[in-house]
Amino acid sequence: MNIEIKQITTRKELKRFVQFALDLYNNNPFYCPPIIHDELNTLSEKVNPAFEICEAAYFMAYKGQTAVGRIAGIINHAGNALWKKPCLRFGWFDFVDDLAVSKALLDAVIAWGKEKGMQEAFGPVGFTDFDHQGLLIEGFQYLSPIASLYNYPYYEKHYQAYGLQGQKDWIEIHSGLVHQIPADLSQMCTYAEEHFKVKVVKVKSKEELIKRYGYSFFDVFDAASSPFNNSFPLTRGQKNYYADMFIRFLNFDFVTFVVNEKDEIVQVSVCMPNITKALQKAKGKLFPLGWWHILRTMRAKQFEQIDFLLYATRPDYQKKGINALLFKDLIPIFKKYGVKYSESGPILEGSAIGTAQLEYFNSKRHKRRRTYHIKL
Numbered sequence: 001m002n003i004e005i006k007q008i009t010t011r012k013e014l015k016r017f018v019q020f021a022l023d024l025y026n027n028n029p030f031y032c033p034p035i036i037h038d039e040l041n042t043l044s045e046k047v048n049p050a051f052e053i054c055e056a057a058y059f060m061a062y063k064g065q066t067a068v069g070r071i072a073g074i075i076n077h078a079g080n081a082l083w084k085k086p087c088l089r090f091g092w093f094d095f096v097d098d099l100a101v102s103k104a105l106l107d108a109v110i111a112w113g114k115e116k117g118m119q120e121a122f123g124p125v126g127f128t129d130f131d132h133q134g135l136l137i138e139g140f141q142y143l144s145p146i147a148s149l150y151n152y153p154y155y156e157k158h159y160q161a162y163g164l165q166g167q168k169d170w171i172e173i174h175s176g177l178v179h180q181i182p183a184d185l186s187q188m189c190t191y192a193e194e195h196f197k198v199k200v201v202k203v204k205s206k207e208e209l210i211k212r213y214g215y216s217f218f219d220v221f222d223a224a225s226s227p228f229n230n231s232f233p234l235t236r237g238q239k240n241y242y243a244d245m246f247i248r249f250l251n252f253d254f255v256t257f258v259v260n261e262k263d264e265i266v267q268v269s270v271c272m273p274n275i276t277k278a279l280q281k282a283k284g285k286l287f288p289l290g291w292w293h294i295l296r297t298m299r300a301k302q303f304e305q306i307d308f309l310l311y312a313t314r315p316d317y318q319k320k321g322i323n324a325l326l327f328k329d330l331i332p333i334f335k336k337y338g339v340k341y342s343e344s345g346p347i348l349e350g351s352a353i354g355t356a357q358l359e360y361f362n363s364k365r366h367k368r369r370r371t372y373h374i375k376l
Helices: 011-024 036-043 077-083 099-115 155-162 183-196 206-213 217-225 236-247 276-282 290-298 323-337 356-361
Strands: 004-007 054-063 066-076 087-095 120-123 135-138 165-176 199-201 255-259 265-273 305-313 341-343 364-375
Touching: 004 099, 011 036, 011 054, 011 066, 011 087, 054 077, 054 099, 066 077, 066 099, 077 087, 087 099, 099 120, 099 155, 135 155, 183 323, 199 323, 206 236, 217 236, 217 265, 217 305, 255 323, 265 290, 265 323, 276 290, 305 323
Parallel strands: 087 120, 305 341
Antiparallel strands: 004 054, 054 066, 066 087, 120 364, 135 364, 165 341, 165 364, 199 255, 255 265, 265 305
8 A cells, every 4th residue: 555645734633643653552561651732732833942943844654544654854953053064853753664654754854854955864853852862772671751762673673774874872771779878979978068069959849949040950951961962052942841841740859959159050850750650541641530640640659660850960060979969869868758769861871971879779771772863
């Protein structure tokens, strides 16, 4: 049967675009469904402030009346200007196990990119580094947290068959947590506090956070990611957008800031209870009962796994051991909530994120993901 590629032009079609992934992974025990409302907002030019600096096109593949794949093409003009590279980004790339389908989708998005003057394509990525990125290539048998993509193992052969080449690798780390601060870790904290004049600061609400620090915590992420190819600073609108998206979920017990003697944030860590099972029950919908499953998990007094959503250290404070303060702050909180395990977010391999302290927690690298690129 012939494959037909349709470009998405209406809100109704965009809903079908979002729903495709939920249908493709229906009843998959490891997939973390997105909240449909949030996905639509992210992809909507009228809602997502990324469109201040980006343009996008969405395509779906059909065999007859049956949807068999989807892909998004994104041009981030600010990022391209910063790096002086006309690059096409692609993401939301899902498909049935048919090489003709994945090829037709990539052909469509690359043709769109060429029309716009792009000379290279890479993905899977989103509009920014705060969107999902990286094809899962190891660790398919583990539950996917909300911050990470999940995909079927067959995706990799489709990328390779098209001629896409590996670009960057991320790793994800699973750790067993201790409920007592190791002596060596405590000594590292004392050293960091005395020599670098840093300390942990906690806030209790969004209002307190914004009043004290504004959105400066995003500056830490911008600074930490700036050396990496195709990264770029967030706009003010994007900072507001992502703050609203993430903060509504947070238990501030699990938000840690490290500040210097000027009360400048130099390290940020945000984690939350794993809500994948709740999102699976919600099936992407907040109503009628999806919100209840999510809220019940978020407000649980006892739970087993914590997920690190965001973590960054300002470059001038990297490799100084100050991340020991993070664990000193969180270990008593983990004990209070009975947390047994943690899951890191994707960590760019070779970055200076500082994972040495994880050796205290019976850690293992159990997932790997990769972005791919191709010259156009």
